[in-house]
Amino acid sequence: MIxxxxxxxxxxxxxxxxxxxxxxxxxxxxxxxxxxxxxxxxEDMARRSRxxxxxxxxxxxxxxxxxxxSAPMPQxxxxxxxxxxxxxxxxxxxxxxxxxxxxVTGVDLNEFSRMSGGFKFLxxxxxxxxxxxIVDEYWARQNKLKVGAQTRFLNKTWRVCGIVExxxxxxxxxxxxxxxELSANTGKIxxxxxxxxxxxxxxxxxxxxxxxLPEHQIYSIEEYSSLISVNNVPGLKPFIxxxxxxxxxxxxxVVFLSMYTAVLERTRExxxxxxxxxxxxxxxxxLVRETVALAIVGSIAGILLTYLTRWAIMQYVPGNxxxxxxxxxxxxxxxxxxxxxxxxxxxxxxxxxxxxxIEALSYE
Amino acid sequence: MxxxxxxxxxxxxVKKYRMGDVEVSALRGVxxxxxxxxxxxxxxxxxxxxxxxxxxxxxxxxxxxxxxxxDGRDLTQMSDSERTAIRRELVGFVFQRYNxxxxxxxxxxxxxxxxxxxxxxxxxGWFKQTLDLLGIGHRLGHKPRSLSGGEQQRVAxxxxxxxxxxxxxxxxxxxxxxxxNSEIVLKLLRDxxxxxxxxxxxxxxxxxxxxYAHRIVHMRDGRIVEHP
Ligand SMILES: Nc1ncnc2c1ncn2[C@@H]1O[C@H](COP(=O)(O)OP(=O)(O)O)[C@@H](O)[C@H]1O
Ligand SMILES: [Mg+2]
Numbered sequence: 001m002i003x004x005x006x007x008x009x010x011x012x013x014x015x016x017x018x019x020x021x022x023x024x025x026x027x028x029x030x031x032x033x034x035x036x037x038x039x040x041x042x043e044d045m046a047r048r049s050r051x052x053x054x055x056x057x058x059x060x061x062x063x064x065x066x067x068x069x070s071a072p073m074p075q076x077x078x079x080x081x082x083x084x085x086x087x088x089x090x091x092x093x094x095x096x097x098x099x100x101x102x103x104v105t106g107v108d109l110n111e112f113s114r115m116s117g118g119f120k121f122l123x124x125x126x127x128x129x130x131x132x133x134i135v136d137e138y139w140a141r142q143n144k145l146k147v148g149a150q151t152r153f154l155n156k157t158w159r160v161c162g163i164v165e166x167x168x169x170x171x172x173x174x175x176x177x178x179x180x181e182l183s184a185n186t187g188k189i190x191x192x193x194x195x196x197x198x199x200x201x202x203x204x205x206x207x208x209x210x211x212x213l214p215e216h217q218i219y220s221i222e223e224y225s226s227l228i229s230v231n232n233v234p235g236l237k238p239f240i241x242x243x244x245x246x247x248x249x250x251x252x253x254v255v256f257l258s259m260y261t262a263v264l265e266r267t268r269e270x271x272x273x274x275x276x277x278x279x280x281x282x283x284x285x286x287l288v289r290e291t292v293a294l295a296i297v298g299s300i301a302g303i304l305l306t307y308l309t310r311w312a313i314m315q316y317v318p319g320n321x322x323x324x325x326x327x328x329x330x331x332x333x334x335x336x337x338x339x340x341x342x343x344x345x346x347x348x349x350x351x352x353x354x355x356x357x358i359e360a361l362s363y364e
Numbered sequence: 365m366x367x368x369x370x371x372x373x374x375x376x377x378v379k380k381y382r383m384g385d386v387e388v389s390a391l392r393g394v395x396x397x398x399x400x401x402x403x404x405x406x407x408x409x410x411x412x413x414x415x416x417x418x419x420x421x422x423x424x425x426x427x428x429x430x431x432x433x434x435d436g437r438d439l440t441q442m443s444d445s446e447r448t449a450i451r452r453e454l455v456g457f458v459f460q461r462y463n464x465x466x467x468x469x470x471x472x473x474x475x476x477x478x479x480x481x482x483x484x485x486x487x488x489g490w491f492k493q494t495l496d497l498l499g500i501g502h503r504l505g506h507k508p509r510s511l512s513g514g515e516q517q518r519v520a521x522x523x524x525x526x527x528x529x530x531x532x533x534x535x536x537x538x539x540x541x542x543x544x545n546s547e548i549v550l551k552l553l554r555d556x557x558x559x560x561x562x563x564x565x566x567x568x569x570x571x572x573x574x575x576y577a578h579r580i581v582h583m584r585d586g587r588i589v590e591h592p
Pocket of ligand 1: 389
């Protein structure tokens with residue numbers, strides 16, 4: 001019976017109900033999209049590292065996992081690595097920032113192809129001229145590029161010579177020597193990828209490398225991709241925390257306002273219920289149920305909306321961001337919206353519960 | 365002191381409202397006895413304390429001093445939650461402005477009263493008989509705003525008596541109705557009283573309405589007076 005009243009009440013002021021639920025929903029979407037983009041983008045980075053097909057990764061001393069390092073390792077390091085037993089291929093890459101969080105990666109196409117099994121070209125092919133750039137499908141989609149199209153970065157116009165399937169190393173590729181030159185790092189590389197003859201030799205080679213290159217950061221590729229996580233991106237966790245905090249506050253304000261006006265508007269109904277013998281707890285209970293209904297409906301809408309944001313990201317900025325759907329976070333986000341909403345309903349509910357029935361009934 | 369034939373025994377009932385620094389005496393020593401099965405009309409000028417007396421009898425408001433026995437139980441000694449229980453179990457209210465819950469259908473308005481009293485919503489036997497008596501059986505699915513004033517008031521009466529209260533308090537039940545609907549409602553109240561033995565206290569301005577009662581009690585300036 002109470003539930004019927006709750007539903008009828010919500011239906012009765014359906015505009016306010018839908019707006020409040022939408023506001024709650026947007027909070028939920030915000031949290032889930034942020035979390036989904038964080039996980040998705042990092043997972044994609046990890047996937048691209050694995051896509052290289054290497055077994056071991058060597059990074060310069062003192063670099064962080066996520067940062068765009070330039071190229072501070074001498075290329076001669078490759079010769080040293082190549083002569084280690086069980087190493088079949090060692091190739092270096094250089095990374096150069098081109099603005100925003102984007103970068104272009106210099107590769108030795110031959111070595112890289114041997115290691116990764118080669119790029120899968122969706123259209124076009126390898127470098128031909130000195131101004132040629134290879135891009136992956138996501139980058140092409142985001143920037144509306146086709147083979148033969150011109151694109152500008154680093155104050156230079158480049159020609160797209162090939163579009164490759166995503167999932168290998170990076171999104172923009174130039175020949176290694178060109179990137180070294182552009183970043184004024186001739187003869188230097190920022191990563192070394194190492195492939196072994198047999199997985200079984202991984203521990204031995206890893207240990208040997210760590211011993212002979214104690215300053216460098218040396219990982220198995222599995223270890224490296226597991227390090228690419230939310231915990232290792234500086235500032236990401238606090239940022240997610242701030243967004244959650246803002247969500248709680250906004251949810252609180254929206255529901256506070258909605259319930260507060262609902263209580264004022266329903267002074268008489270509350271008086272009627274009291275004249276019929278409803279206890280203050282029952283009155284509070286009605287408001288709480290209305291709030292919980294709002295928060296749940298809003299959360300479900302918010303969860304559904306994340307499919308839309310994922311689609312939009314895939315459509316417009318696949319080169320920069322990847323969003324995954326994070327069902328693990330659905331209950332968390334719902335709980336967050338419930339917390340904000342119930343806190344917002346507290347004062348209006350308390351006001352309604354202790355409202356004087358007589359005043360309410362004689363209220364014109 | 366409590367007489368079993370007496371449903372209500374009010375002695376020296378005083379009620380003061382405080383408005384800021386000012387005290388308003390709404391009731392200044394009311395004595396009233398009501399027997400089970402009586403139908404009493406309370407008349408008096410506006411502001412004479414009629415509604416205030418009802419609110420106290422119905423457990424909606426507390427007395428400042430005096431005693432109010434209903435069925436032998438003293439309301440003035442009760443806590444808020446005990447008075448809430450009285451409203452659920454012992455009294456039914458009918459108001460001038462009907463006061464139905466606007467978002468619920470007529471049936472659900474009645475069912476809500478049953479729910480609050482912890483009773484199941486039953487649609488047979490007594491319930492059906494009462495609705496037939498009230499002549500609203502066919503209008504039950506409607507929400508209040510699509511019912512006429514007379515129909516709303518009859519639904520309100522059904523809601524007030526559905527839990528078989530010892531006492532029905534009607535505060536100007538015909539105040540918003542035309543003479544035709546007033547007559548229907550007044551006849552209904554009389555029928556309830558005569559057929560079901562329902563004890564009724566009814567506030568009214570209208571001498572014709574008061575004529576339906578067994579006894580007329582006059583109020584003036586917070587007191588019950590012998591002659592108007
Ligand atoms: N909630 C209240 N606060 C202050 N004064 C009130 C309140 N309710 C009623 N009064 C005063 O008490 C007196 C009696 O009012 P009421 O019982 O409503 O009379 P009646 O129903 O006979 O018109 C009036 O003077 C009225 O102004
Ligand atoms: Mg009055």
